């Protein structure tokens with residue numbers, strides 16, 4: 001899956017999911033200018049809604065399939 005446009009700044013371990021506090025793998029830029037961060041789990045859960053309101057979705061969840069160094073309770 002290739003949703004990544006132009007990764008301005010890669011997500012880091014310091015970026016946390018707005019819903020559960022896990023490491024964020026998706027950055028959602030809203031039309032309003034705000035930003036939301038989601039882990040892979042919540043990114044997938046809210047993806048249909050996010051696509052309606054986002055102007056850009058930076059998806060780095062693909063990194064989970066490579067080296068899963070951190071806890072990933074639901075990687076796909």
Ligand SMILES: [Zn+2]
Nearest residue numbers: 017020039042
């Ligand atoms: Zn989450």
